[in-house]
Each structure stands twice: as C-alpha cells, then as structure tokens.
Amino acid sequence: MSNITVENSSAIEETTAKPRIAVVIPCYRETRQILAVLGKFDAMVDHIIVIDDACPDKTGEFVRENFSDPRLHIVIHENNQGVGGATLTGYDKAIELGADIIVKVDGDGQMDPAMIKTLIRPILRGEADYAKGNRFYRLNGLSKMPVFRLIGNLALSFASKMSSGYWKIFDPTNGFTAIHSKVAQELALKKISRDYFFESDMLFQLNIARAVVADVPIQAIYGEETSSLKISRVLLPFFAKHFANFCRRIAYNYFLRDFSIASVELVVGVIFITFGVIFGGVEWYKSSTSGITATAGTVIIAALPLLVGSQILISFLNFDVHNQPDRPLHPNL
Template identity: 40%
Template sequence: MRVLLPLLISQAQGMEMYREHRIGVVVPAYNEEALIGDTLSGIPDYVDRIYVVNDGSKDRTPQIVGEFQKKDGRIVLINHEKNMGVGKSIIDGYKAALKDGMDIVAVMAGDNQMDPAYLPDLLDPIVEGRADYTKGNRLLGPDYVRNMPKFRYIGNMILTFLTKIASGYWHIMDPQNGYTAISKKALETIPLDKVYTWYGYPNDLLVKLNVYGFRVLDVPIPAKYGREKSKIKYTKYILKVSWLLLRDFFWRLKEKYLLYNFHPLVFFYIFGILFLLVGTGGVLFAFYQKFVLHRAVLFYYLTLSLLVFAIGLIMFLFAMLFDMEEERRNYQKR
C-alpha cells in the first residue's frame, strides 16, 4: 500500500510522475548477478528512469540488466570497463539523470538491500521543500538496528560521530546509509567531479552539501540484510574514511568560515586542536619519563600539560557549540 499510494494519486491526477516531479533512481552494481533482478523488479512504477551503473562486473550482471531492459523501457545501462568505485558509479548516474531532466534522484543499491516501500519517505520531504537531500537512518532504536551486525553497528557509530564533526550536520545519524534522494538543484550546485569515488562518498557528499548550504533530513528506515554479502573490509574502511573526514573537516572550515563567510569558530577549532595535541603530548612525555625512564617528573610540568589539554578541550567544545548554532540558524533562514 505504501508503494501503490503515490502511483494511485498520480494516476487520479492524470499524470505519470510522482507528485508532479520526475523521479530517477541510480542503481550502482558490482557483481550483483544474484540480486540485481530482485532489485529492478521491486522499483516502483512511478519512477521515470532507472540508471543501472555496471561498475566493471565480472559476472552476469550486465547481461541480466540487458534482459530487464527489453521488458522495462525505463532502464538505462551505464557500463564501466573497470571497477571505479561505488561513488563514481553514483556520480555517473547522477550526471545521466541531470541530462534527462530528473527533478529528484534516489539511490538504491543493486544488492536489494533497500526496501522500495520507503522510497516515498525519502521523496516527500524534497517534494514539499523541507529538504534538499534525504537519507535513510537505521540507528534510531533497537527495532531498527536488530538486524545489523554488531561490528557494523559499532563502526557506524564511530563514523557517525566523526561525520557530524566533519560535515557540520550535527542532527544526522547513520551517514554510511546509501539509501538517499537528492534534488536537482543540489546536483546542479555541488561539484560532482570532486566527490570521493569509493565507499566514503556519502560522508564526503554530506560535507559538500553543508558548505553549499543545503538542508539534509534523516528518514527512519529499518536495516535490511538478506542474501547480500558486504564487499567492505571494515577495519581498512574505517581508517580510510576517518582520514578522508579529517581532510574534509579542514576543507569545510576553510570554505565555509574563511572564504565564503567569516566566523571566529574556525579559530576556536584550530587553537583547540593545537592545545589538545600539545597537552596530550606533554602528558604522554611525562608518563614516559616517569614509568619508562624512571625519572622524577616535575609536578608543574604535568600540571601545565593537563591545563593546556583542558583549555584545548574547552575551546574545541565551544567551537562545536558555535557550529551547531550556525547550522540551526541556517535551517531557520530557509
């Protein structure tokens, strides 16, 4: 019923589009022969175009998509000769959707992990002007995360916190969730060719959306895990994305609070980080002197290091507070 309702409304109005908006869906696919058919079969009829991006698959993924094309004229197959990353696949799908004049573009992975019944929940806030980018959130409570592997849940929480700091979207959760929808205006504004092309692309995209002032909204969507097998090596993934977020954090400060519009919070962040590093280094050096070299540590040296660390922590927390306030004000302006 959830999927059929938008279609019934559009038919009653004599239109084939979703609430007077043309909808495109990007389906990144890499070696998904087992599930790509189920994914394509489940995409609702109110979707105008389906952009399947075959990212250098070694199996029968492109052949299966080709068979579906014969039955469904909405499907557009984009082939990468070699594997270029899920981010690159989505970017190429976005570009194709822009050329075709889609008003909103959603992303549904080729492993059938994204329930099409929740697609209207992602589309409606954009249609109604309440958001420019919507994303699924599997972390709102135990009912939503019970199907998520524990290691994946812990890693997700770590990256959620780091992404909040890097992106400035303090209200968002589950930034790794790839079930998203984005407006045409946002796609035309952000530099798509500069978005990270591998698994850290949703985090990187959030940073860019924040710099350009777009509204992001979380949508509660339960985790869905079935026959699919994750291709992510999580230890390497977390380390790689953490480094990406660190670079994105300083890029956002430069672009948003120095070049586009000056705000003193950038200095609170920078000096807070410096004081934290110096204070931490001083405490570690004092412990090294005491417990490794067995030398007497001057009390004032350790006290000074702790004081510097405390000042740095306070400055960093004040910077976060200013950042949150700036985000709140930007949402109120809209």
Template identity: 45%
Template sequence: MTGFLHDKKQNIDELVARGLHIAVVIPCYNVKAFISQVIRGIPNYVQSVIVVNDASKDGTDQVLSSIIDERVVVIQLEVNNGVGGAVLSGYKKAEALGADIIVKMDGDGQMNPMYLPDLLFPIIEKKANYTKGNRFLHSKELRSMPFVRRVGNLGLSFLTKLASGYWNVFDPTNGFTALDTTVLSSINPENIDRRYYFETSLLVELGLRRSVVQDVYIPACYGEEKSSLSTLHSFVNFPWKLTISLIRRLLYVYFVRDFSMVSLFLISGSAAIVFGTAWGLWHWVDGINKNLEASTGTVMIAVLPLIIGIQLLLQAVVMDIQNVPTQVLGE
C-alpha cells in the first residue's frame, strides 16, 4: 500500500511540474492546537494552501500569523460564516489562483494527507469530477468512530442517496473531498448550505449537473479533537433539508430537464397511494360512525392501489439508481 501511494505521489509530482495546480482549502474554527500540524503535513506538490479562519475565538489567527510557508494564503472572516461559507470563500480564492483541483481538508487533524493521491487521481485520470472520503470500508479504524455518530451516518447516507441521486456513494458528511475546478462555474453558490449541511447540499448540486462522484476509501482518524457537529442537530435538521432536496431533484431531473418512465411511475404511483389511503380512511371513519364493518370489496379497493402504488415507486427507485451519472463532465 505504501509503495502504491509512493508511485502515485511521483506521478503527481511530474504532473505538477507540467503545470497542474493543486490547492487545499482548510476551513478553521477554534483549531489552535491542530492547525500548524495540519499545514506542515500537506505535501510539497500542493501549490496553494488556503486557510479560512472562520472568526475563531481561541487564538487560531495568532497561530496562522506565525506560520512561515509561501504556499499559505490566510483568509480572515470577521463574522462566522459556518463551514460551508468558509469553504466557499476558499473555493473562490483557489479558483482565482488558477487551481485545477481543489481539495478540502478540515483543520482539526482528522484527515490524513497521505491519502491525497487517492482523492486526486480519479480526477486527474478523468474518471470523476468530485471525489470524497468514505470511512465505512475499514472496520478496524471504524471502531474508533463514536457509536451514535456511526449510526447517524448510516441513516443519513441512505437519505442522501435519495436526495442527491448518487446511489453509489456513502458517508455523506465526510469532509475530505477533491473537486475539479471546471465544475465550480456551473454551481450556484446560493444553493449551497453555509453550515453543516454543506457537503450534502454540494452533492445535490453536483447531481443536478450530472457530475461524476466517486468514493475513496479512507480510514477514520479520531483523536483528541472535538467535532463541532451536534448529533442531535443533525437528526433534527438534516431530514427535512434532505426531503426538500429530494423534491427539488425529482422535479428538476424528471419533470423539467426530462420526462421519462420514471416520471410516469412517480405520478401514477403517488396517485395510487393517495387514492388508496384516502379511500381506506374515508370508509374506515364512516364505518366507525355507522358501526358497520367494511365489505371485502371496499377493503380491496383501498389495498390494491396501495400495493400497486408502492410497486410503481419502487420501480422508479430502481430506474433512478440506474441513472447515476457516469460520463465525466469536460471529458
């Protein structure tokens, strides 16, 4: 494994010598104890290191001012913008500096720069427009992830698949990512969440543009750092945001940009379920008020549309899975 990564690093060095510009964006909030080590660990083939200090209160700005590295560009935000706002500021700066690929790393030391080549090469080889880490393949390292956080990731991963249309990816809140700069111009930053829904909202936007997204298996790394993401906050806020994203995606992909069998299955399946539910509830309440049992025919009229509707929606899901983007943009 080490030798394989070494070969990839050599190839990246050669590509950088030919003009490939790699930038790393690091959003920072109260990471005074970690940020120096994170920056020191970034390989030399990275030309630009953009550190966005998101109005930290622990003296992170003082640590950043003491770092001597000509690659480092520090953006000081006077007001806290959230991780999404900080990353978007970094993306904008990286694009202005001429970066071809932008990597996003957190400032708390949870992301090992040794795995940068794994994120970069699918984009370099035109196999993906966006790559992201996935901690769920490595069972040994995964045991270091807090249990509640692990369960939350499993649930959110499934909901994110529905909302984004990327049925081939997992671990949506993983912030270790790399992005082909050419796709940035097609994304409206106003649609990107400024807080912890950032990575998921970016996936949704990439899906609407049919960008190719690829998972890269990177072990989890948890130490003394404390995550600012509240598990309760995620459980309360993410589901409704994902629901809105799902509705928006389905309307745009299957009713605005195209009209296909998936569109017909969604309409007919939803209509059948609504009819069966309404019919069943109406006659159930009517039966209670009149103290009468529903006839077999009445029950069947309620049940059959529900069964058919569920089958139609499941078929729509199957076809949606088959519609995952595979053609790299800009190829």
C-alpha cells in the first residue's frame, strides 16, 4: 500500500455522511455459489447489482427466483461481454443508483464479503481513490494456490508494475476491488479491456488519471469452484498488452503531459544503448568474419555507451518508481 499520511483522517471519516455502497457481481455460470455469496452482504451495502453476462445457466433468472432483497438489482446481457464488460455495466448501474463507492465481488465465493469494510477503508479516509485486494500479503494463504498459478501471478504482477506505473501494487489480477464513483466517471471506461485483462487495464487507466491506488491484504479463499482464468493461456497475450500499455504510459506521462529531466534520461539512455548494441554488433561481425581481433579502442567505443546508457536508464527507472500518484482525486471532484 502507498505510504500516505492524511491529517485528521478519523475526523473526516466520522463527520462525513454515510457513503452509499454498491456491490457489483459479474456472473457467468455461478448458480452453484451465487446464493451463498448474496446472503453474506450486511446492512452497510445499499445496492447489490448482479450482472448476468449471457449466462448459459441463466444466473440472473435463478437469482430473481431464489433470492429476495430490496437492495437487489439484476441486469441481463443479451450477448456475453466478458468479465470486464459485465463489471463496467455494473459500474454504470451503480452510478445511476447514486452510489458513492462501487465494490466488485466475484460470484464464485472466493471473496469474503465481510472484508468489504476493510477494503473500502482507504477510500473512506480519503487516502485512496481505488482499493484492491492482495492475496500475497499473508503467506499462510498461499500454500493453497497451485504452484503454476503462483508463478504466473508473480510474473504478471511484475509486468503490471511496469505497465501501470504502480510499483508498490501487487496481485493485479485480483478482482476484489473498490472505486470511488466520482473517479470511475473520470476514467475512459470505454477503452478498458472487457476480458480478463480488465483489472490490469484498469490500473493503467487509473495511473493515466493520476488516481491513488491502495493494496489491501486479504485472505485467499479457494473452494470447489475452478477459476475460468487459465494463466497458461493468458500469460503471453497479457504480456503483449502490458507492453503496449507501458509504451502508452511512458509516452503520455513523460512526453505529452510533461517533459522533465526523466524524459531526457530516457531518450539519452535509449540512444546510448542502441548505439552500443549496433556498433558493437557490427564490429563483432567484422572481427568474426575477418579473423582480426578488434582493437581496445573499438571495444571501449562499443562498451562505454552500453554502460553509460544502462546507468542513465536505471536513473530514469528510479524516478518512475517514485512517480506514483500520491494525492487522491475524489476529494476534489
């Protein structure tokens, strides 16, 4: 979690009127667990929004027939839009209902609704605009996570740090999230990925908006349900999307929105390394084909730009790591 100090945060929390909280539950084949999940939301939740994403098992109708609660709202998609599309539909409905904070909970029973109060606390205190769960904080819960999924999540977490710019955030594919509705309305929601890349793409869009994100430790819950997210299938496509977002973030934050010494470091570092690689490669090829050993001067001309360029890029990276947003948006919206 970002190290943020907010003066009189407890006073702010106590004097502010009770926020209206909406829970969004995107559903696809969730009839086995959905009723148990719905029964766990206490009185602090004002709206429960179930999104039936064109479920073959008609989860929406199943809920309508088997669960009665005045807070319940059901939206049924005619066509499947993916978990991201279903979540964004829920966001729109929550904003329409006047919610202040929108919480996303999956319908598979792997997220504890009792943790909602803890999840939204950074937003209530004015410390963050968006909060997400982190299953990796408590090591005792990781023993139940399959090894391949654990390794895949570690790799995706590092890729997400680079693409989003939130270097202190971990477990990017965790779907237990909360966002202030005012911040949600500031994002380019139509541009966010509709598939399983949704959570990672959301972090990218939040950074572009300069929103503050908080990591909240949660306990991992693994029941009988099998996750639809197959790390082996999404690893390469996710890396490609992360690389595209990384390029967009760097271009926007360091060349369009601002141009600082870090921008100069990036340009100079890339030029030096590119020159060193090309010059060194050409000279190595000449030496290997002719059998004539390269001179010390030639080696230095190739190596020096690589060393200097690497140091300059490390300096840029250090700047980027410390360039995370630290002033929440929603108090001023």
